[in-house]
Amino acid sequence: MKIGFIGLGIMGRPMALNLLKAGFELTVYNRTASKCETLREAGADVASSPAEAARGADAVITIVSNTCDVEEVLLGPQGVHQGIASGAVVIDMSTISPIATEQFARRFEELGVSMLDAPVSGGDTGAQAGTLSIMVGGPAEAFQRCLPVFQAMGKTITHIGPSGHGQKTKLVNQVLGAGTCMAMVDAVRLMQKSGLDCDKAIQALAGGAAGSWQWSNLAPRVVAEDFAPGFMIKLLSKDLRLVEELARSLNLELPIQQETAQCFFKAEASGLGDLGTQGVYRLFEKK
Amino acid sequence: MKIGFIGLGIMGRPMALNLLKAGFELTVYNRTASKCETLREAGADVASSPAEAARGADAVITIVSNTCDVEEVLLGPQGVHQGIASGAVVIDMSTISPIATEQFARRFEELGVSMLDAPVSGGDTGAQAGTLSIMVGGPAEAFQRCLPVFQAMGKTITHIGPSGHGQKTKLVNQVLGAGTCMAMVDAVRLMQKSGLDCDKAIQALAGGAAGSWQWSNLAPRVVAEDFAPGFMIKLLSKDLRLVEELARSLNLELPIQQETAQCFFKAEASGLGDLGTQGVYRLFEKK
Numbered sequence: 001m002k003i004g005f006i007g008l009g010i011m012g013r014p015m016a017l018n019l020l021k022a023g024f025e026l027t028v029y030n031r032t033a034s035k036c037e038t039l040r041e042a043g044a045d046v047a048s049s050p051a052e053a054a055r056g057a058d059a060v061i062t063i064v065s066n067t068c069d070v071e072e073v074l075l076g077p078q079g080v081h082q083g084i085a086s087g088a089v090v091i092d093m094s095t096i097s098p099i100a101t102e103q104f105a106r107r108f109e110e111l112g113v114s115m116l117d118a119p120v121s122g123g124d125t126g127a128q129a130g131t132l133s134i135m136v137g138g139p140a141e142a143f144q145r146c147l148p149v150f151q152a153m154g155k156t157i158t159h160i161g162p163s164g165h166g167q168k169t170k171l172v173n174q175v176l177g178a179g180t181c182m183a184m185v186d187a188v189r190l191m192q193k194s195g196l197d198c199d200k201a202i203q204a205l206a207g208g209a210a211g212s213w214q215w216s217n218l219a220p221r222v223v224a225e226d227f228a229p230g231f232m233i234k235l236l237s238k239d240l241r242l243v244e245e246l247a248r249s250l251n252l253e254l255p256i257q258q259e260t261a262q263c264f265f266k267a268e269a270s271g272l273g274d275l276g277t278q279g280v281y282r283l284f285e286k287k
Numbered sequence: 288m289k290i291g292f293i294g295l296g297i298m299g300r301p302m303a304l305n306l307l308k309a310g311f312e313l314t315v316y317n318r319t320a321s322k323c324e325t326l327r328e329a330g331a332d333v334a335s336s337p338a339e340a341a342r343g344a345d346a347v348i349t350i351v352s353n354t355c356d357v358e359e360v361l362l363g364p365q366g367v368h369q370g371i372a373s374g375a376v377v378i379d380m381s382t383i384s385p386i387a388t389e390q391f392a393r394r395f396e397e398l399g400v401s402m403l404d405a406p407v408s409g410g411d412t413g414a415q416a417g418t419l420s421i422m423v424g425g426p427a428e429a430f431q432r433c434l435p436v437f438q439a440m441g442k443t444i445t446h447i448g449p450s451g452h453g454q455k456t457k458l459v460n461q462v463l464g465a466g467t468c469m470a471m472v473d474a475v476r477l478m479q480k481s482g483l484d485c486d487k488a489i490q491a492l493a494g495g496a497a498g499s500w501q502w503s504n505l506a507p508r509v510v511a512e513d514f515a516p517g518f519m520i521k522l523l524s525k526d527l528r529l530v531e532e533l534a535r536s537l538n539l540e541l542p543i544q545q546e547t548a549q550c551f552f553k554a555e556a557s558g559l560g561d562l563g564t565q566g567v568y569r570l571f572e573k574k
Contacts, residue, residue, distance in 0.1 A: 179470025
């Protein structure tokens, strides 16, 4: 199976390397061409445009920063749509607007090309280890055909439903993660201000009904003042803006989510954007 | 070891039965005397006042509804302080004000009696199974002496620190649980309104960085419209009022927690108090 791969950032590069390791034939493209060298050395061909990366490919994967970048590489002047063959599959693994995703999928359908939206969670460590969670929307037939591709990059791979449902599931994940993170931060602040032994208290609550991944993994880091990113505040803020767009389109009010999003937006505006999400704690620490 | 046991409600009764099963000699007291019958049949003595339950006991356990009930059974006219011997231990397993707890402990210290605050989590099912989490504050020596008593009722038993620290840890637990619950509710609402396959989406997110006990256990109940209580909204609201008292005394602002608490208070005021905490969802469902 021949794959075009577009976007060799912190996530894309290790994912592309895992595809090579699994034996797929790869042609890569990246806006900053120098980032292609590692992949060239590992055996990939290098294309000079998204259209060229798509030429002759059975599947084209895109993983770039945001909605307009995806639009540019897919449908721009030198975009994937210029090179891709009828019968191939486009797999967008970026986290972008589900509304735009549905529009892109319709454009490719007109060319006889199926599009899957397949955003991931698990961060750069999951990308390196090949243990990402992948949430997929789009035609079931295309999903089945591309399953070996997903299996080379991820562990928990779920076909959720039609086009856009991968992106929507990812946004539900971000609502859940951001809210759970804020609950963790509030609880840590009360724990510290109460003068409790934090190690003992974190341990005592971890296995109960209040427990979460965030509590077990990030509360100890907050206490140790370790704000290094697993997942950066500025990236979560970007996703929470997509949540706002989606909620608005559904006429849905999420009061706690709105407060939570404001905290992450404020943290980003205060220069904390490059910290891990647990760094939202630093918004409050001086109060 | 001879134990006085005061408070045979939904939590106290199965906990007292587990103590009998473990071989402890029990004298029970309950304000509504008829609730003592099950315990009498199981082999407990029945006292006609808290003071009488405390007479000759090595340890006296209280588990009643709120701070003034604890004050009444401990320090009221017929209270534990009238019967308890110097050298014995008072163990309050209710969830009450940590500030009042510290005052009660000082009163008993004057009588030569150690007091432990040992609130629990795990609900009535945990109380029946003897698998409660028990968070203990108070003198280490008294904790060690009473450890076999705790082991007859719970599984995760942690001595957190001095008097009041059990209650404070319990309140941190409630902040964490309430916030994580609201994140779950927001995420479920977005999931449903987006038209996602809820079973698949819940499963897809459960093992990742957004996962929590609340998500795995309560999100499926919300989707199934099962609002039966594990833990009732009105009891969580009571605990969140204790959190407000504690935060105020520490001059600590917890903005998301305050919004979260308002949701549970509103739910209680809207007649949803007897539902499980996941029932806070019903505050929003008509919007």
